[in-house]
Amino acid sequence: MKKIINLIEEILADAFDNCGYDKKYAKVTLSNRPDLCEFQCNGAMSAAKEYHKAPIMIANDIIPLVKEHSYFSSIEAVNPGFINIKLNPAFLADYVNDMANADKFGCTDIGEGKTIVIDYGGPNVAKPLHIGHLRPAIIGESIKRIKRFSGYNVIGDVHLGDWGYQMGLIIESLKEQHPDIFETASLEECGVTVSVLEEVYPAASKRAKEDEEFAARAHEATYKLQNKNPEYYNLWKKIIDISVTDLKKNYSNLNVDFDLWMGESDAQPYIPDMVEMMKEKGFAYESNGALVVDVAEETDKKEVPPCIIVKSDGAYLYSTTDLATIVQRVQDYKPAQIIYVVDKRQEMHFKQVFRCSKKTGIVSGDTELFFVGFGTMNGADGKPFKTRDGGVMRLEKLIGDATASIYDKIKDRDDMTEDEAASIAKIVGLSAIKYGDLSNQASKDYIFDIDRFCEFEGNTGPYILYTMVRIKSILRKCQLDNAIDSCDYKILPAVSDSERDLQLKLTNLIELVEQACNENAPHKICQYLYDIANSFNGFYHQNNIIKEEDKERQKSFLALIILAYRILKQGIDLLGFDAPDRM
């Protein structure tokens, strides 16, 4: 479906054209003065300069040509040159009904035929998920869903940290603790579980810093693994296996799932040819013992250091792996875009990698590489979030805390069993965490305040869900709660302000989703849903739906709140959480 804004623009464009003005000035936006109008066009003011004419005169030229159009109930020129527009209620109602009947509410498939690889998550094997893994998972998942909804073929890759020195440290430690580790069929036989692995790594890492002999053995183990010594490689595969099983479980608790469970190790086979190509084509040269590719550009204000491909000791490093991963992705998926949802502190690294891959031809010029850098989660003191004892909080604990906080708020309801309360608390708790995170611009640091996020009032996930539950409750009383997707009631032209406002807000969906998609901005979806929730609650208080005596009007009300519910549901799905039926 065309956006309402575009429909209005088309009409104005003709008028501008007929008056001898350039069509480009017929740009329409949502009104920033809802008390005056619903949509506005500021084009007359922009055009004033080109045509040496007072803006209001231009606007006055346009008005007579569009005044009688059936879309508008009023359109007028206002000093100094605004064109203020109000829609005809019948047109608005028609549009909303069309949305209700359209696939995806009429949202456009802007990504049709294009593939996107989105790289988010980035957990390390054998290390627990902690609070630092929250943002990439939540933001990446939401962007993935928004892109997919917009018609893109999206491939989400967890991109495991599963290669390198850390693996050597773990293998060497396990070898020491369980001399027969290479012979056992499964790690469980030796008592090596995920939680054991999670303890092994930090201990080994600490020890290697003090114990040179151990560090040397760990490097040796790393070397053997990377050369695929069968014993080491098989043990590594077993470690990956139990670790990935555990990671899948944890991500699933977050409502996050990946299409690919690839890792750094999967890029290794592509490295030798890639390095060879860079040398042959003359991009790579030796500098201070390392093999590097220059990526500086003339316009740089600050010198961008060259991208290191091979270290002076002959080993590869993260740039090498990231580049080889691009080689692999281009070869396997031919993506139009690759999006990285990564800590914003890695911006320089990715800038180098992106430039290097363009320069050396790993990606063609029309493949877009996006860096979606997210900011730090801070505590109430404005400093990076820590547990009380200064440690790093595990993700499970965080989710548990949120769930418990919600549970406390609903547990005393007498019409709910404990089991039901617990499962509701889980759903609502997740909404609190996700909405709390996603409602901030991804790129900014933000204050993580779980108590605030878990509030049922204000701009929170639970408030959105509360609104949905409230709609559901009305529908239940009207025996329509099972007909949400099949109800054929029609929405009538609005007669009250609040009804009209809700209809109007619902139409904004198409524009908002498109913006959120193009800008990788889930927070715009949050804002939109909050807007809808507020509009619904205003409508609810001005109109008693169940007691409405005019039955046609009542059906229209019901159709309207059903559409509001469906759109809210779609919206929270784009954010990556669900709604309970009651709460």
Place this chain on the structure above:
RNA sequence: GCAUCAGUAGCUCAGUGGAUAGAGCAGUGGCCUCCGGAGCCGCGUGCGGAGGUUCGAUUCCUCUCUGAUGCACCA
């Protein structure tokens, strides 16, 4: 030192080359013959500072202050 990003109400956050810069929280005053009051309706001296571009700047540019971050072989 250089660079990047940020600075909006007491607090947490939106927003925009245009009209009177918005929400939530906190505070405070109303609204229950109420479909879920976890709600609704009120109440605000705020764009770090100084210049510039513009008919118009919180938005763009320069300088400046403050904070976060990054500056080749860790990821």
